[in-house]
Amino acid sequence: MSTEGQSAESPNPSPLEDPAAPAVVQQGSEPLLAVSGLHVEFRTQEGVARVLNGVRYHVDAGETLAVLGESGSGKSVTANTVMGILEMPPAAITAGEIRFRGEDLLTASASRRREVRGEGIAMIFQDALSALNPVFTVGFQIEEQLRKRRGMSRKDARKRAIELLDLVRIPNAKGRVRQFPHEFSGGMRQRAMIAMSLALDPEVLIADEPTTALDVTVQAQIMDLLAEIQRERNMGMILITHDLGVVAEVADRIAVMYAGRIVEEADVHSIYRKPGHPYTRALMDSMPRLDQRGQELNTIKGLPPSLTAIPEGCPFHPRCPLAIDLCREKDPELLTIAEGRVSACHRSDELMRDE
Amino acid sequence: MGRYVARRLLQLIPVFIGTTFLIYLLVWALPGDPFAGKCGERPCPESFVAVMREKFNMDDPLFIQYGKYLLNLLQGDFGETFSGTSVGTLISNAYPVTIRLALIALLFEALIGVIAGILTGLRGRGFMDNLVLVSTLFLIAIPTFVTGYLVQTVFGLQLGWIAPTVSGNASWGELLAPGFVLASVSMAYVARLTRTSIAENKRADFVRTAVAKGQPQHRVVGVHLLRNSAIPVVTFLGTDLGALMGGAIVTEGIFNINGIGGLVFRSIARQEGTTVTGVVVLLVIVYLVMNLLVDLLYAVLDPRIRYD
């Protein structure tokens, strides 16, 4: 099997030199959504921040990809680029492809992109209170999709909106549909946003830290709901999170991000059994575990790199316990380390070998 | 909501009594003899002055005078001038003109101010933005009477586009130029307020959500962005309608308009205390009622606001 690494030695690769092959190659058919070689930078007064440096991942129908990484690693920027809601400027996409059902969205027309939003790919955001419009009822915001994009009548749209609220298990949907977002509790609001995102039956759902703003008890309920909906509708789901506990339960595959690149991608079982990248291992060690209660938590030493000055070589080397001289000089490519697994580390072979 | 309105109306009573008393006090405590020059060349005869002082309760203590005035006022009686004309009639003749002027001004404010604000708020930095910022700064810095005389001199006297003064019946067309002058300062504020409000909301999460939903651009802006940005602007316009009527005094003076501004102007000069008090009391009422309406409007525009 061939390997396609986005090498940082060529800082501005053209999309053509970077085939849209997914990290884990699917035989036969094209993946539902595939991001490849995505480079995004933010041009600000403080300089150019290289926020995405060759991100690639893909998701298929009926599968959940979890995107994991410390805050600031570029998870949201990637998602926003896929949705086409990146603010440009200050952001600029300098290279890459985003293929939805084989069609490159980055070269598609503005109207085609708009068509895909909501209907092909929908997104739910972290903070439902600010993401929903405060001056319109929840019903209006769901019905807007049905009326303006599906041409439904007011009456039919209202009926469907109530069904959708029922679907996400909001009690008394008939009454709730007339209420404003601030009249909902946090969990109910997030459910309403999920209902809104489902209005046009999207094929891919991107959930950007959908439970971070919620109480712990509510978090689990929302995650269960999302997992159930994803399964029932056979959707592809991209779940952005920094909660490893959540990932283990709902994800099929995991993509780990660091400094704007994917450093490891694997199916959830093998990555938990044996991480193929020192950063993944550090993330897992920093997770509170039941059997280590009372012991001090291993947090990852050091800080993520400044994106205006990403270190030479492997961007993780200043924090990596396994770093060798080579790591300071050469940026490791994303290589296949086992069946269906890729990792960007000079020492991944050793990691995979030792027990 | 009903209880809130009732409470607000009750609060109006002490405010109303306080302000009107203050006005009464100030007006009737004006120095100078109100009867000077009322009887031609000669000073007024003792008997006439005595009758007048009796008629206007001028020998009572001030509190009693005010009490009697208030009682009449509550029955809709604004009193009479020294020459026996009903102040109520004077006001009802003058008020429609001023309302017309204030509405024209409000229209200018809303139209030009809001459009300039939307254009600059949406586009961000650039030529248009600088143009609006500089011109609004001018309008804010220059007092209304300067703008007024400028418009009158340039467009009225030199170019001859408008009549320098407004005729007795003060038609809508004649009031356009004075309305613009009256609006000028507020128009600048509306433009800036709209611009800031839009620029803030443009980056709001809910606008991003509307884009992510694939709603067309005209709906993202026209429905989601503008509806939220309108809240402070609409409330400003509402409060300003009350202020415009008071502010009309200067503009009406310049263009010789027979509105309440002109009425107050002349009445102060002639020491017609009853007229001055009547007009100002009415302005206070309009102002208080407009403020209440604006607060209620605020709750209608922003569902997060609850009055109870």
Ligand SMILES: Nc1ncnc2c1ncn2[C@@H]1O[C@H](COP(=O)(O)OP(=O)(O)O)[C@@H](O)[C@H]1O
């Ligand atoms: N509007 C912006 N201007 C400048 N930098 C930005 C902007 N948005 C995001 N970034 C930068 O992009 C990086 C990645 O952000 P993000 O994708 O939000 O991280 P996360 O993985 O926590 O979702 C951050 O370092 C952040 O500073």
Ligand code: SF4
């Ligand atoms: S390449 Fe080197 S520095 Fe980077 S993760 Fe692997 S061992 Fe650590």
Ligand SMILES: [Mg+2]
């Ligand atoms: Mg984020």
